[in-house]
Amino acid sequence: MSKVYMKDGKLVVPDNVTIPFIEGDGVGAEITPVCQQVVKAAVELAYLGKRSIEWKEVLAGGKAFEQTGEWLPEATMDAFREYLIGIKGPLTTPVGGGIRSLNVALRQTLDLYVCLRPVRWFKGVVSPVKEPSKVNMHIFRENTEDIYAGIEWEQGTPEARKFFAFLRDEMGVMKVRFPETSSFGVKPVSKEGTQRLVRAAIRYALAQQLPSVTLVHKGNIMKFTEGGFKRWGYEVAETEFADQTFTMNQYDQIKKDLGEESAKAAVAKAINDGKVIIKDCIADAFLQNTLLIPEEYSVIATLNLNGDYISDQLAAMVGGIGIAPGANINYLTGHAIFEATHGTAPNIAGKNVVNPCSLLLSSVMMLEYLGWNEAAQLIVNALERAFSLGEATPDLARFMDNGKPIGTAEFGKRIVELM
Numbered sequence: 488m489s490k491v492y493m494k495d496g497k498l499v500v501p502d503n504v505t506i507p508f509i510e511g512d513g514v515g516a517e518i519t520p521v522c523q524q525v526v527k528a529a530v531e532l533a534y535l536g537k538r539s540i541e542w543k544e545v546l547a548g549g550k551a552f553e554q555t556g557e558w559l560p561e562a563t564m565d566a567f568r569e570y571l572i573g574i575k576g577p578l579t580t581p582v583g584g585g586i587r588s589l590n591v592a593l594r595q596t597l598d599l600y601v602c603l604r605p606v607r608w609f610k611g612v613v614s615p616v617k618e619p620s621k622v623n624m625h626i627f628r629e630n631t632e633d634i635y636a637g638i639e640w641e642q643g644t645p646e647a648r649k650f651f652a653f654l655r656d657e658m659g660v661m662k663v664r665f666p667e668t669s670s671f672g673v674k675p676v677s678k679e680g681t682q683r684l685v686r687a688a689i690r691y692a693l694a695q696q697l698p699s700v701t702l703v704h705k706g707n708i709m710k711f712t713e714g715g716f717k718r719w720g721y722e723v724a725e726t727e728f729a730d731q732t733f734t735m736n737q738y739d740q741i742k743k744d745l746g747e748e749s750a751k752a753a754v755a756k757a758i759n760d761g762k763v764i765i766k767d768c769i770a771d772a773f774l775q776n777t778l779l780i781p782e783e784y785s786v787i788a789t790l791n792l793n794g795d796y797i798s799d800q801l802a803a804m805v806g807g808i809g810i811a812p813g814a815n816i817n818y819l820t821g822h823a824i825f826e827a828t829h830g831t832a833p834n835i836a837g838k839n840v841v842n843p844c845s846l847l848l849s850s851v852m853m854l855e856y857l858g859w860n861e862a863a864q865l866i867v868n869a870l871e872r873a874f875s876l877g878e879a880t881p882d883l884a885r886f887m888d889n890g891k892p893i894g895t896a897e898f899g900k901r902i903v904e905l906m
Contacts, residue, residue: 491571491857493821498571500857502538507566511576512549513831518843519576521899522850525866528903529854533862543570547589548578559589564596567824574825574853576846577832590826591637594630597822599815600680601687602628602791604798604828605852611874612806613886619805621782625697626801627688628794630815632680633712635791639672647671676712676790678719685720687818688788689728692763700724700732702767703789703797716790717767724765733757734765774800802828809882812848814856823856825849839894842880844870847902869905873898 489501510519523542530538545563552558567573578589593599604626608619616622640647650671654660663669688700702721706714724732733754742750757764768776770793776783777800789797802811813828827846835841847866854863873879877889880898884890893901 490569491821493571498821498856498858500859502534503541504539504857505541505543505570506853507543507545507563507570507573509545509547509563509573509575509578510550511827511831512579513577513833513836514841515548515576515578515827515831517836517839517841517895518827518846521843521895522574522846524899525847525902525906526850526854526862528906529862529865530859532906533859533865538859538862545573547575547593559592564593567593567597567822571821572823572825572853572856574846574850575827577827577830579831591635593824594815595636597815597817597824598631598820599817599822599824600629600631600683601814601816601818602626602630602794602798603691603814603816603852604628604794604801604811606798606801606805606811608805609810609871609874611871611877611887612810612879612883614804614806616778616804618781622777622801622804624777624781624784624801625691625695625786626794626798627684627691627786627788628798629680629684629788629790631791632675632677633791634672634674635795636673636675638675640670642668642670674709674712676716678715681716681719682723683819685723685788686727687816688786689724689732689763689765690818692786693728693731696761697763697785698758699764699766699784700786700788701773701784702765703770703773703787703793704767705770705793706767707769713790720767720788721765728763731762732765733762735767770796773797777801777804798828806883808845809842809880810844810848812845812852814849814852816856823853825853825856839896840881841895842882843895843899844880865906866902869902872905873901 489504491504492499510516530540545566546554547559547563551560580588607623640650647670651663651666692700702717704713704717706717721734721736724734738750738754741753802808808829811828814823814825816823826849829845832841851863851866877887877891878893878901880895881892884892
């Protein structure tokens with residue numbers, strides 16, 4: 488078996504490739520083998536034995552702690568560094584001190600600055616919204632900055648008092664209402680971090696021939712962090728992709744100089760020329776718009792916390808987080824970890840009822856990242872067929888008019904049959 492590697496800025500994928508995987512805690516032990524079974528069958532069917540994946544298990548989470556005394560062994564990080572691409576089941580959050588979140592640790596250590604969450608509806612899946620077919624968005628969530636950087640101090644600690652004293656005495660900040668009982672957090676948002684995220688989102692929109700990229704922010708309130716995100720995002724579009732994009736900044740300038748009709752005509756021409764429209768939206772308005780006019784949005788570029796809220800709401804709109812895939816990617820180094828976006832669900836672990844589709848669709852994303860699109864499409868087609876027949880795990884089947892609930896393992900076998 489061989490490793491994926493980068494050459495001249497491009498991913499080089501051998502026909503027989505080794506992929507490290509983390510089984511995951513809780514339901515991870517059930518969904519991981521199902522996904523491996525389905526992926527193996529899809530690759531065999533698509534390429535008739537000319538391509539294959541060898542799975543290499545690495546440890547993290549509860550299983551790692553039991554075997555090594557560490558939640559995230561350095562050997563696991565070394566494997567992801569070496570093999571570039573990996574996949575993981577859900578991981579528990581360690582209790583007590585040390586690592587706050589294993590998922591965040593993986594993202595920050597490997598500088599996986601893009602959290603990519605594609606959200607679409609599958610026919611047959613019951614949704615709480617009237618027209619879920621209009622939801623087809625690709626979320627580029629910045630993965631390493633914002634308040635998820637974990638720079639914070641608990642109220643009452645010497646560090647919190649020292650931080651407040653600095654704010655008050657050195658920076659002249661007088662707006663902390665209850666300083667003695669306040670905890671403090673720092674929200675770093677950099678120009679470089681914004682630029683590389685928005686750059687990746689625009690390149691993705693161009694490659695997938697998607698119509699727009701929307702910068703979602705709260706720059707009306709946080710003018711230098713989220714406002715900077717908006718400003719720097721537009722700068723990337725207007726300086727690096729000037730011939731391939733049309734921004735709402737340009738629209739506003741044309742409207743000011745020549746009038747609204749000329750601005751509308753410029754937008755129409757840009758769309759006709761195949762340019763990607765770059766626009767922005769305040770986060771709270773965007774969340775409302777996703778329910779009212781979801782068809783207006785395709786690629787979303789946003790900050791870490793906003794992206795967390797947005798991706799979960801959109802997942803609910805198409806049937807729940809159980810069918811929401813995710814990937815953490817560094818497009819510069821090629822490193823990528825694909826993951827189940829849900830938790831460990833210990834209440835249903837071992838009962839053969841968990842939905843494997845989040846990890847399965849993340850496996851589809853992994854295959855697409857490798858360039859093995861034929862195998863990926865086989866899995867998607869089989870899922871669409873299963874859902875149209877009402878065949879799903881109990882969480883989805885119970886809401887379907889023709890629902891036929893089947894177990895986790897049986898669902899995996901059925902997807903292979905349908906392929």
